[in-house]
Amino acid sequence: MASIVHDRDNTLERPGQRAPLVTGGHDLHGVTEVVCRVAESRTAPAAWYLTMGVSAALLAALGAMIGYLFFEGVGVWGLNNPVGWGFDITNFVFWVGIGHAGTLISAILYLFRQKWRTGINRFAEAMTIFAVMCAGLFPGIHIGRVWLAFYLFPLPNQMAMWPNFRSPLLWDVFAVGTYFTVSLLFWYMGLIPDLATLRDRAKSKLSAFLYGLFSMGWTGSARHWHRYERAYLILAALSTPLVLSVHSVVSFDFATSVLPGWHTTIFPPYFVAGAIFSGFAMVVMLAIPCRALFGLKDLITLRHLDNMNKVILATGLMVGYAYTTEFFVAWYSGSAWELFAFKARAMGPWWWSYWIMFSCNVFVPQIFWFRWARTNIPVMLVVSMLVNVGMWFERFVIIVTSLSTDFLPSAWDTYWPTWVEAWTMAGSFGLFFFMFGLFCKFLPMVAISEVKAVLPHDAHAPAAGGHGH
């Protein structure tokens, strides 16, 4: 067993020493044990059963709401003319945004050689996949005639009918579709060696069969690792521009229209920053209960949370900057409609949602300037939840205020969601947490082989030298 500092507080920067990435003095086998124990134990913490119960109920509600929607048509939602997008697209943008942190951690931090990412990348990637599933759901069900959903894709058909490739909505289909596929491949590829670990430790026939099937016969061969690492690096390099493109394309849905409050060039970078912001908040929100419930505190250390809180602070500042710039430009542009749209956001009928957004996203994260707040679990739990609330409202504000009051006062109308929309949204959280719960219980929550690679794995490695090979 390598000797490293047996100190759970690895958030301090001691001069001349690298803070360990893994606490608790684990060796290779120790890491395997910590992670695999969760999947191998026959029971789970009571909180897990509770979460699964609640989210399964919400998932059932989601199914019921979608069934009702398909049967009755989109009239069961509160949408109207001019507010043709409401909760549906708000939720879509919210969930896509959540996904972005996962890719950022797995791809961008990988390219920047941020070794601390190994503790959190697996479940951040899982979060991405489930979030994108929730996101993809909403545009899918909001189209009205769901049985014609295949019109979204360029499929040869006897009507010789093709999609309009110059529309941002079509770009969305390609961007989100690619994003989901690539994230899934990336995640699954990372899982292969760890599934092999579970296969080799499996006690029951069924788990040996399933883990064996999905680990594809991995033997940790050096020749395999060589190509694997190459592929992993290239996938990371591909995912990086991809993730930036996805939320940019989502923002084009708004920015390429002529509506005041939407038609702004700041949207792509502002959307990407917001996505990373909310995504990191979600990772923190998920990491806190997971590391406590499943005994992962040595792998997902306080330092990880501290780092993520710093990212939240930074991206929160970017988002705040974007809000301010938007207002400034609305005034500076001299466009009466633009200025009106922004005044209406802050002081119109939806002023309260604007100020929820502003306070949660700009004021609340400022507490992370203080180290005690960044390392205090209850504080960060509250902040991360508020950030998610704020980011949800950001999308709501953008969509609803701009649509409800456009150029022509005679066309104005207000919007209020129906119970169906409210339950559909709650149901999407059910779907997310249900999938995430299954993942936590049955798959390795931490990338075992990646953590091993950054362990001080040789006896003569310097104490507290968290730096790997």
Place this chain on the structure above:
Amino acid sequence: MSASTVTKKSAATAGPATAPHSLVAEFASADALVRACEQVRNAGYTRWDAHSPYPVHGIDRAIGIRATRLPVLIFLCGATGTTIGILLQWWTNAVNAGVEFPWVPTFLQGYNFIISGKPYWSFPANIPVIFELTILLSAFGAFFGMLALNGLPQHYNPLLRVDRFRRVTDDRFFISIAMDDPKYGSATRRLLEGAGAAAVEVADDVKESAPPRWFLRAHVILACFLLIPLAVIAYMRVDKQTQPRIHIVQDMDNQERYTAGKQMANPVFADGRSARPKVAGTLAREDFTQDPHYFQGRIGDQWAVGIPMYHPELQKLAGGAAEVNEQLMRRGRDRYAIFCSHCHGLDGAGVGRVATYTTEREIGFVPPKSYVDPDVLVRPVGHLFNTITNGIRTMAPHGDQIPVADRWAIVAYVKALQRAQTATLEDVPTDERSRMTQPK
């Protein structure tokens, strides 16, 4: 079957006939593995491999693994994605395929896709899809290329039959040397032990490994089931349906409604009646045939020459009088200013604002005829009425904008304009004449 089930039985337990396949040596640390690899390599072995729970630094050089061709493969996939992105968008949105490539079957034909007057082929708008397809295909290349070059999935592997080898995914490091390696011999085991192996073991291979009968049968049955959707689609494509589509959700076909016959109270209207009374001014078809003078400006097959002042609506405009009077004229002037003056001008000379605007900019608008044009001067009032109602040549009809009585008022006013502009001294009352003829 899956490798895992095989792994459970070690080579020692009774099972299918086996034969030795390769030699497996275990090492305790990554450093020991790297050192041992160097020795095996220097000894000239070729069919061998190292195994570790994580990618070990420096092992590539120790074994002599050459850089993989995977990046080239990925690049080619990406380039394919780019090409598909360009061709797909060009073909479906920016080419007149029906005319230029008529031999292409309909379901594959693209066309010039008209949308908001945008250019058919506008590269900036095509970039997102090209980009996404490039990434998507590159990612496929990376993932599936990695698997293919690694020969995965490989669910059966003799190494996985060795109990000890299971720790390769946990905390142990291994070297495996295949027995069909040309260098393989009795020295091999000694070499491994000398290189610091903690243990050396033989991995056995199952001699004949035909999959069980039920496995094959299950696959055949599954394949047959998978063909069913395809068969249904193929059948649907050639079959002709005589019945309309089945509507599962009937609420478009049978909608809720308020029926007048059932005397249902209707909350939409203040008086609660479902059957609505006539909207003011609604005309029955017979009205037109019964009073063609008033409604069409005709008497028999001739244009009417008099204004139908007998009609109560028109009398209302004249303040109850049965003849054309000043009040009716004022009404006519008022309506004329609203509906006609912008083209014909306030004086009817044909130079209203629309006319001047269009002539200045040479828009190609036929100028309105002057009311004192000899052709127009002789038109009977019935004809003028018809011009307003139904339009004439390039002038659009105004019947749906102006109520009938108002149209007659306008006709009266147009007549007055004509009269005023063709007036002679004789038209002026005698007592006024002297004033006009007096030199200033």
